[in-house]
Amino acid sequence: MTANEVKNRVMKILNERLELNITDDSKFDDFLANVGITSMTFIKLLVEIETEFGIEFETGYLDIKKFESIRTIISYIEELLNR
Amino acid sequence: MRFEISTVKSRPDLAEQIQKLYAGAFPKFMDAERVMRTYWKFVEEEFSDHQILFTSEDKVIAIANSGAFSFDGENTELDEGGIYWGLRKIANDLYKNKKPNAFMALQITINPEYKGKGLSYICVKELIRLGKEKGYKRLFIPIRPSAKFKYPLMDSEKYFNWTNEEGLPFDPWIRVHVKLGAAMVKQCKGISVSGTIEEWENWTGLKFPYSGEYIVPGALRPIKVDIDKGTVEYSQENLWLVHDLTRDTVGL
Numbered sequence: 001m002t003a004n005e006v007k008n009r010v011m012k013i014l015n016e017r018l019e020l021n022i023t024d025d026s027k028f029d030d031f032l033a034n035v036g037i038t039s040m041t042f043i044k045l046l047v048e049i050e051t052e053f054g055i056e057f058e059t060g061y062l063d064i065k066k067f068e069s070i071r072t073i074i075s076y077i078e079e080l081l082n083r
Numbered sequence: 084m085r086f087e088i089s090t091v092k093s094r095p096d097l098a099e100q101i102q103k104l105y106a107g108a109f110p111k112f113m114d115a116e117r118v119m120r121t122y123w124k125f126v127e128e129e130f131s132d133h134q135i136l137f138t139s140e141d142k143v144i145a146i147a148n149s150g151a152f153s154f155d156g157e158n159t160e161l162d163e164g165g166i167y168w169g170l171r172k173i174a175n176d177l178y179k180n181k182k183p184n185a186f187m188a189l190q191i192t193i194n195p196e197y198k199g200k201g202l203s204y205i206c207v208k209e210l211i212r213l214g215k216e217k218g219y220k221r222l223f224i225p226i227r228p229s230a231k232f233k234y235p236l237m238d239s240e241k242y243f244n245w246t247n248e249e250g251l252p253f254d255p256w257i258r259v260h261v262k263l264g265a266a267m268v269k270q271c272k273g274i275s276v277s278g279t280i281e282e283w284e285n286w287t288g289l290k291f292p293y294s295g296e297y298i299v300p301g302a303l304r305p306i307k308v309d310i311d312k313g314t315v316e317y318s319q320e321n322l323w324l325v326h327d328l329t330r331d332t333v334g335l
Contacts, residue, residue: 043125
């Protein structure tokens with residue numbers, strides 16, 4: 001899967017499932033809280049990402065503090081997909 | 084003892100007391116546990132009627148937290164991931180609209196001033212009552228053995244199987260559940276905490292000058308210090324207990 005495909009799929013989750021209205025990647029480096037991802041939405045995001053990509057976050061990554069921004073989440077997804 | 088039962092969400096006026104009780108219930112290093120912390124708000128909000136609050140004249144005396152999921156396997160098929168597996172499953176099943184048929188206790192916290200008054204039995208019975216009301220078939224508990232910290236060097240499996248003169252589990256919390264009909268199933272993973280050596284020294288008030296294992300107050304087994312990496316790792320071993328809610332429970 002290309003980096004662009006991962007990005008687009010994550011964007012789709014953020015907009016359609018989490019209703020966050022993130023239309024481009026200009027907010028990808030913002031802190032999660034600043035784009036509306038709270039501890040509540042983070043859990044839903046985890047579930048949606050794992051389902052969409054068929055991956056499983058490692059236990060140590062079931063932690064909102066591990067991710068500063070949407071970009072760091074995308075990087076971790078890519079890391080899991082490339083293993 | 085007279086007490087009232089409500090939910091954490093229904094008593095925002097007691098939020099400060101509740102936080103104080105949680106904060107004082109465990110050793111300081113447990114504050115750095117991350118997975119339960121990440122899921123906590125989600126469970127509290129999505130399963131607000133599962134967060135049982137026990138009060139006596141507006142004083143918080145105990146809290147029993149739980150969340151629900153669907154599980155059709157045999158008890159022995161419960162995942163060795165324990166509480167972290169359960170939290171993940173609670174979230175997955177909820178967001179995939181899978182109807183729960185069971186629930187998992189996350190934590191029972193008793194105000195130290197009210198220990199020795201049978202509250203442990205009352206809390207477990209209330210959880211069982213809640214589960215029966217909801218139509219759940221089983222209550223799963225990935226239990227953190229409450230007195231294991233006094234025996235940090237003892238093998239967990241041996242500790243879980245250790246019985247008193249009455250043939251009941253030595254561990255007080257495991258004993259409460261077994262007396263109320265729970266089955267002891269198998270060992271599973273508990274929470275884990277990672278940190279720097281400096282953080283662990285602050286949390287414990289101890290010094291860790293060399294790599295190796297150290298016993299620290301409140302830990303169920305030794306922590307592992309790695310001087311080269313500058314890190315400390317700690318993980319607990321829990322035990323899966325299961326209450327069959329289709330059967331009668333003593334005192335209910």
